[in-house]
Amino acid sequence: MHKPGFVQHDNPAVGNGIHQAFRHSRTDMVARIMLARVMRTILSAAILLMLALLAACDSGTSNTPAAKPEPKPPELLTGRSAFQKTFIAARGWARDAQPFRIESLATSEGHGQDGKWAVWRAGFASPSQRAVKPYAWSGSADADAPSRGVSPGTEDNYNPGNSSTQIFDVAFLKVDSDQAFAAAQKHGGDKVLEKDPATTVLYICDWNHNTNELVWHVIYGSSRESAKLTVAVNASSGEFIRVEK
DSSP, X not given: OOOTXXXXXXXXXXXXXXXXXXXXXXXXXXXXXXXXXHHHHHHHHHHHHHHHHHHHHXXXXXXXXXXXXXXXXXXXXXXXXXXXXXXXXXXXXXXXXXXXXXXXXOOTTOOSTTSEEXXXXXXXXXXXXXXXXXXXXXXXXXXXXOOSEXXXXXXXXXXXXXXXXXXXXGGGOOSOHHHHHHHHIIIIXXXXXXXXXXXXXXXXXXXXXXXXXXXXXXXXXXXXXXXXEXXXXXXXXXXXXXXXX
């Protein structure tokens, strides 16, 4: 008698074929399961490796100090070139602003023997506002120097009768500081530099109310008072005027 739910074949060959097919199917299923597990393991390992590499890259980047920008070299200008920059700013302050003094300021970035400095200052007066105001141009990297560009100073009262603030027309400024230096060299300056090649050369330009002329004062020394030599040069013609000291 046959058991319920069980199909019995009288042919032994047919039964053996069914059992073998069942065993092969089960083996394939087990193989697929094992392959899936291996693939998941490989994928997990690959993800962990990628995360580790990314962490190492981030760590290496954060530990590397940022490259410092190269310091900007100083910019040195002649007196007339620097004055033009301050004059534009002064006219923004007062439309009738006129200069009364142009001077170089010494820094560690030059010696002035070519008529150039990294810092220049110009004083301006406004008759309508009865005020004076200095402006400085700087191309210096010195810590104590004014910041680069043009910067205003403190405004003060203006007295037209003060000889130290005698304004002049910018049209008189035809000779630059390097030309004034060349003229001064022919009248004793060359001998000063021959004895001391490291001598600082400063420049002051102002109006001489006695002779009604614009004058470059070429100063061989760190100040006007302690100068080894000071030569006056006409700022309109470039001609030698006199040795002042």
